[in-house]
Amino acid sequence: MTQVVEFNSLKARTYSRLGQRGAIFGLGIFDAIGQNPNLVVLTADLATLSGLERFKNQYPDNFYNIGIAEQNMLGVAAGLSAEGFLPVATTYATFLSLRSCEQVRHYMGYMQQNIILIGSGAGLSMGFSGNTHYSIEDLAVMRAIPNIVILSPSDAGQAVKAFHAAVELKNPVYIRLSGGLNCPIIYKEEFTFAVGKGIRLKEGEDIQIIATGMMVHKALAIAEILAEKGVSAEVVDMHTIKPLDASIISRNKRMIVTLEEHNVLGGLGSAVAECLTLERNAPCLLRIGIEDTFLSPGDPDYLLEQAGLSVEKVVAKVENKLESLV
16 A cells, blocks of 8 residues: 655645656655555656656666657556556656557556556647647547546646555556646645545535636636626536546536636536536536647647636636626
8 A cells, every 4th residue: 555645735835846747756656666666667758857867766677768659658568567567657648648549548448457647748738849749639538448547636736646546546547747847736735635536625606617637726716706706606626537526516506617728629528518418407518628729839828828728718708608698
């Protein structure tokens, strides 16, 4: 069993400075391997960029740099899993989900090999590298493959908790990491992280905002602005995309809003919509994400603005939709 690591405000700030990727590979993974000596890390030529140099030097026998050969990395990971190791395979989210899709489907979905995939640079955080590197389809691809758990943490501290949960799960897992260094802190003190159980961060009466990843921080800011305008918004951190926590989705609000740094097709919004179709009198659903298009390269804030995912633009979308319901 992986020892539960104490979480507090100091840890939260430390993790935040490192970002989600750095928090896992710079700190969290050392707690895990201390309790799981069969844990091995594989990367597709991203050791330095993933913050894995210290791990590579300290545990050389538990580290494999496969090179820019993502499909082969999944094949090696599957072989290691079959021999009793716990492989953690990491590269950019777009390459894990798209270039390696067939291998993920066969080895993790069909064969159910116990592999943890960590996709970094998800969403728009790799926007400067262009459309080849940012990842707005990964949730849709991974959701369509049976037997894979999908985690999308909202801050760096939660990313570490998600990783430890994945180690204990003994199930194929995809962890989606987004944002960069000095990422916003959602959880400042100890909190409970349970796979498949969303977290209600703020109570509200009128609408429910269900967000995932880096959009959770924006959802809280959006709720504050809406409160000033007389709209009471509940905020939910849906850190597990699959299996989705259907029980936390409101049935009695005027409207449900989903907010994600992903294509509006196939991600969180689609998962929530699928749940609501089973309800006789479901609330109105507003899905907010990237509108099934490619964006012009730029820094993440520029891309978020371009995609209509800035706080101001999301507030406007929510207000417009509420007005149409009157």
